[in-house]
Amino acid sequence: MIFEWSSEAGTAPPQGDVRCLIISEAQAQGEGLAADWAARVRLLSAAGLFSGKQGQVYVLPVMDPPEQPVVILAGCGKGQMGMPELRQLMAQTARAAYRLKAATLVVQIPAALGGPAGALMAEQAGQAIAEGLVLGSYRRRQYKLEQAFYAGLDTVQLRMERKSEAAEEEAWRQGIKRGQALGEAANLARDLTNRPGNLLTPSGLAVAAIEIAERHGLPAEVLDERELELKGMGGLLAVGHGSVNPPRMIVIRYQGTSQWENAVAIVGKGITFDTGGISLKRAAGMESMFSDMAGAAAVLAVMDALGHLRPKVNVVMLIPAAENMPAANAFKPGDIITSLSGRTIEIINTDAEGRIILGDALTYARQWGAQRIIDVATLTGAVASILGDVATGAVTNDQAFLEEILVASRLSGEQIWPLPVYPEFRELLTSEVADLRNAAGRYGAASTAGLFIGEFAEGLPWVHLDIAGTAFLSAERGVNPKGATGVMVRTLLEYLLRAAAEPDNFSAET
Known part of the structure; x- marks a missing residue:
């Protein structure tokens, strides 16, 4: 246009x-x-x-x-x-x-x-x-x-x-x-999210990412299953193990300043289709589970816009991409896996897979020098029970950081509602046999799922955005069409553009 x-x-x-x-x-x-x-x-x-x-x-x-x-x-x-x-x-x-x-x-x-x-x-x-x-x-x-x-x-x-x-x-x-x-x-995020699962596998998502990176001259890497094993990304490997389409870790880096400092990591969940794995989902509604990579689509679209606008900000994008499928070699309830961080995870429910792959991605973001982390994920049905398809749920370890995201959301018109992070919710993730359990039951499920991811931030300012209710609509509403909405793309861009315009107010120390 x-x-x-x-x-x-x-x-x-x-x-x-x-x-x-x-x-x-x-x-x-x-x-x-x-x-x-x-x-x-x-x-x-x-x-x-x-x-x-x-x-x-x-x-x-x-x-x-x-x-x-x-x-x-x-x-x-x-x-x-x-x-x-x-x-x-x-x-x-x-x-x-x-x-x-x-x-x-x-x-x-x-x-x-x-x-x-x-x-x-x-x-x-x-x-x-x-x-x-x-x-x-x-x-x-x-x-x-x-x-x-x-x-x-x-x-x-x-x-x-x-x-x-x-x-x-x-x-x-x-x-x-x-x-x-x-x-x-x-x-762009809407287009990627709307693409059927047979037409967008983890490797297909990686191809789309490389095309965007090359268009703007941005450095990128894609780790295949062999490289994931060498690096020790046991969470991503476990989730993708049951699929004939192997997992990928996708990274694009945008450097808008002379020095690689105060970098923000934007991490998107890239489950290109989610059956629930061995903990199989119900048949009704599963046909829309190609949209479980809406978080990945959002952060990838942000990188494309940064390539066009060229703001003075440093951003590293990470997408852990996998299919969650039931198979003879799929990971199972009761398994114990070791993540990139070294933390062990007891698998309670294989349909709580997004938080596992995001854990590896957050650890890898730290290795890329990220000073702040934002993850975007269609993480839980529980958030839709609370907020419907009207608002995105947020979990954070840094209230001031979240306030900056909320300011950006008001500019974009994309609504965000903070979820509670009581210590009692974190205690529900305690496992008797591992460092963490990947599911803590129905109660407070949107908060506990977010807190699981937050463990891998290891103290860095971090905000989790659960878009399970807002990423895909059953009918047109507002500026959003039926289907994929591209939610959080404009909020993330508003935040990053404001950070570029006012770098002193958005440093890692604030």
């Missing part, structure tokens, strides 16, 4: 398939609109079809169009929109344009938006508009014999209704660039 930005004053009329007008409730009554549009919008308001309420979208064919035959009226309520409201409005606009099979969309930006009198500054407004349009344009790939071809929106023209100064224009362009990068990264 190509974005073009310009001021209305002194430019030629825009050409495109569809035009979007952002209309407030007052304008829906005819206030402040050009005479020809005021009459049309008042008529729609009187008929109860469009009143300018926040998020309301109405498609209006125009009999005598000056430039476009169809206009999308997008309601902005009282007119004082924040980033979440503007992002959502643009996502709905993009969906309307998709239904119209438009190739070019012209968005008329109100004069007050992005100016000193508005609720949003130019860079924020530009980011929210671009982000929403890209997110709303996403469609899941189809695997059908016959498909109607439509490439989607190709060009978006953003037209400011007033003349703007050079500094404001640059702020708009920077915001648009950032919003497009965040939106495209989330869409």
Whole structure:
């Protein structure tokens, strides 16, 4: 998708398939609109079809169009929109344009938006508009014999209704660039997560990672099963042992400063299909378990965006990738395995496999010099019992670190709720025969699962994000489509971009 930005004053009329007008409730009554549009919008308001309420979208064919035959009226309520409201409005606009099979969309930006009198500054407004349009344009790939071809929106023209100064224009362009990068990264994560398990194995995920690394000139490594054994990654090897598709450890490094210091590790669970192993899941719902690598997709998409934006921050990405399958040689309840850290783990339930492979990844992140660690995982059904598909659960050993992630989540609009980490929950992980047991029963399961991973942080500031409820939706909601959402991609990027802009406030010592 190509974005073009310009001021209305002194430019030629825009050409495109569809035009979007952002209309407030007052304008829906005819206030402040050009005479020809005021009459049309008042008529729609009187008929109860469009009143300018926040998020309301109405498609209006125009009999005598000056430039476009169809206009999308997008309601902005009282007119004082924040980033979440503007992002959502643009996502709905993009969906309307998709239904119209438009190739070019012209968005008329109100004069007050992005100016000193508005609720949003130019860079924020530009980011929210671009982000929403890209997110709303996403469609899941189809695997059908016959498909109607439509490439989607190709060009978006953003037209400011007033003349703007050079500094404001640059702020708009920077915001648009950032919003497009965040939106495209989330869409990449959606694409990877939606890919069926037979089309994305651990080695296939490694290929996708290498392609991204090579595209941006980032150093990367992929450890195969022989190298995993040599290094002693017993957790990842055990989980992947029952599959004909062997496990992989995938690493990409992004260095945005002159020295490799204050590095942040982002770790994503990469179970490309999860049957539960010997502790087999129920049949109902197992068909969506190809999405159990949504955490891996999220951190991989973050690296792609970092390659585009090039912020001054250091990040190492790690993905432990495996299939969890039942087989004669699969790991079993009652087994005791040795992790990369040297800790032994008593296997209580083979369907609690994500925390095991993440343990090895966190230890390896420490070896790569990480000073902070964030892991993203579709870890527990228990978190969905608590928070549904509305919010991501968080477990941490460093409240100040979590607060920084929460600030980023408020900017992205992706909701996070901290889970309790009482000492009594940690005691439930105690094993009589090993250092840890990998499951502690139903009670407090989202917290205990997170605390298991936290053992391998070994005191480094660490945040665990459980996206089991938010990574995959059964119906479209907000800026997210049905299926994979790409959740936490934009939150992680907001955090890392803020860390790059304010490095003194995000050092490992804080």
